[in-house]
Structures are given as structure tokens and as C-alpha cells.
Amino acid sequence: MGEAEKGLFSVIEKLKASTEQEVRIVLLGLDNAGKTTLLKKLASEDLSTITPTQGFNIKCVASNGMKLNVWDIGGQRQIRSFWRKYLENTDLLIYVIDSADKKRFEETGQELSELVMEETLKGVPILVFANKQDLATASPASEIAEGLNLHTYRDREWQIQACCALSGEGVQDGMTWICNSFCNLKK
Numbered sequence: 001m002g003e004a005e006k007g008l009f010s011v012i013e014k015l016k017a018s019t020e021q022e023v024r025i026v027l028l029g030l031d032n033a034g035k036t037t038l039l040k041k042l043a044s045e046d047l048s049t050i051t052p053t054q055g056f057n058i059k060c061v062a063s064n065g066m067k068l069n070v071w072d073i074g075g076q077r078q079i080r081s082f083w084r085k086y087l088e089n090t091d092l093l094i095y096v097i098d099s100a101d102k103k104r105f106e107e108t109g110q111e112l113s114e115l116v117m118e119e120t121l122k123g124v125p126i127l128v129f130a131n132k133q134d135l136a137t138a139s140p141a142s143e144i145a146e147g148l149n150l151h152t153y154r155d156r157e158w159q160i161q162a163c164c165a166l167s168g169e170g171v172q173d174g175m176t177w178i179c180n181s182f183c184n185l186k187k
């Protein structure tokens with residue numbers, strides 16, 4: 001590569017870097033909610049080998065011109081105490097709910113309300129994915145939003161999005177909301 005080409009190349013790289021915003025996202029929710037499935041779907045990876053997450057997975061996903069660094073942390077009860085270690089500098093929280101697991105609605109609601117009170121998550125926008133909408137017993141997103149009292153969150157932007165992580169239905173709508181929400185914050 002000649003000097004002129006090298007110069008042009010570096011200008012293009014710099015331009016790319018300046019237009020691509022990086023967003024740190026933490027993906028939380030009870031075990032079996034579908035967090036890893038959602039993340040793998042976003043990254044167009046194989047969904048057939050997913051096992052319960054014992055620690056965490058990190059993936060960098062490009063979406064709507066942004067670079068999303070997504071931290072997917074295991075939701076089993078004994079791992080939940082480690083969630084707090086990952087909250088520093090979070091730009092957005094994605095909270096995933098198994099919409100068909102009515103027995104654990106109270107438990108998942110309790111975990112979310114504790115997260116919302118965390119100082120490190122003050123004002124951080126929240127996207128709730130009401131996952132597993134393909135199951136006949138799934139509750140609609142509106143009902144879940146009501147149960148979680150999302151309408152009482154006045155200190156931040158929030159959104160609930162019905163989805164099926166397995167098929168990907170609704171996932172892109174959620175990602176678009178995230179990107180819009182983040183752009184608004186940066187304005």
C-alpha cells in the first residue's frame with residue numbers, strides 16, 4: 001500500500017470509529033428466561049447447544065449502526081448476587097422474562113425492582129423482553145408490564161417488547177427501541 005492509500009485508509013477508519021457508537025448493555029433476568037438464546041439469536045449463532053449460563057457471556061453485536069457490547073449473566077439464584085458486579089457504566093439494561101412462567105412472576109418482579117433501586121443503574125433505560133410468546137400459556141406483554149408496575153418508573157425510559165427469542169420475532173423491534181433511546185440520550 002502506498003503512502004497516499006495508507007493515509008486515505010486511516011481517514012476512513014477514523015470516520016468509521018467516530019460514527020459507530022459503543023453501548024454497554026447488561027442482559028439480566030431469571031434462569032431459563034431466554035437471555036442466552038436472545039443474545040445468540042442477535043449474533044446469528046446456533047441455538048441448539050445452549051446450556052444454563054454458569055458465569056457470563058459477552059458478545060459484541062452490530063445493530064442499527066451501533067456497536068453493542070452485551071453482557072449476558074447467568075440468572076440462577078446463586079449467581080444473581082454477582083449481577084451487581086457487572087452494573088458499573090451500564091448504558092442500557094435488558095431484562096428478560098419467561099412470559100409463560102407465571103409461578104415466578106413475583107420473583108422476577110422482585111429482582112427487577114431491586115435492580116431499579118441500584119445507584120449504578122440510576123436513570124438507565126430498561127427494555128423488558130416478554131419472551132416465549134410462542135407458548136400458548138404466555139401472558140401478553142401488557143399484562144406483564146402491569147404486573148411489574150412499569151408505568152411507575154418515572155426516572156428513566158422503559159419499554160416492554162413481546163418476543164420469541166427462538167424465532168427472533170419481536171427481537172429487532174426491541175433493538176430498534178434501544179438504538180433510538182440511546183441516540184436520544186446522547187443528544
Ligand SMILES: Nc1nc2c(ncn2[C@@H]2O[C@H](COP(=O)(O)OP(=O)(O)OP(=O)(O)O)[C@@H](O)[C@H]2O)c(=O)[nH]1
Nearest residue numbers: 031032033034035036037052053075132164165166
Ligand atoms: N418456547 C420458547 N423457548 C425458549 C425461548 N427462548 C428461550 N427458550 C428456551 O428456554 C430455555 C432457557 O434458555 P436460555 O437462553 O438458556 O435461558 P437463560 O436466561 O440464558 O438462562 P440462564 O443462563 O440459566 O440464566 C432453553 O431451553 C431455550 O430453548 C422462546 O422464545 N420460546
Ligand SMILES: [Mg+2]
Nearest residue numbers: 035036052053
Ligand atoms: Mg444463559
